[in-house]
Amino acid sequence: MPLREVEFPSDPKDLEGAREQFLIFYSSRVNGQLWCPDCVAVDRTIQDTFRPQDGPSAVIVYVGQKPEWKTPSNIFRGEPWQVTSVPTVIKVKD
Numbered sequence: 001m002p003l004r005e006v007e008f009p010s011d012p013k014d015l016e017g018a019r020e021q022f023l024i025f026y027s028s029r030v031n032g033q034l035w036c037p038d039c040v041a042v043d044r045t046i047q048d049t050f051r052p053q054d055g056p057s058a059v060i061v062y063v064g065q066k067p068e069w070k071t072p073s074n075i076f077r078g079e080p081w082q083v084t085s086v087p088t089v090i091k092v093k094d
Helices: 012-017 037-050 066-070
Strands: 004-006 022-026 058-062 088-091
Touching: 022 037, 037 058
Parallel strands: 004 058, 022 058
Antiparallel strands: 022 088
């Protein structure tokens, strides 16, 4: 199933009803590029794993630009996801 993407900002509680099996939290893009080097490092693996039609379903959630992500009040740092670093992959369905 193709990867779906959710742009920042989005309501974290809206993701609770996601139909996908996995949520992938990534840095947002600047001029088409992920600002987080760790996200860049794993992007090929994420694409190879989740992009094929027979792969697990996933949605990429962008957490914001670096200044937005670094604030303790970033919407994804709180309930229900409590993301502490990017990239983060959370399995939400079997």
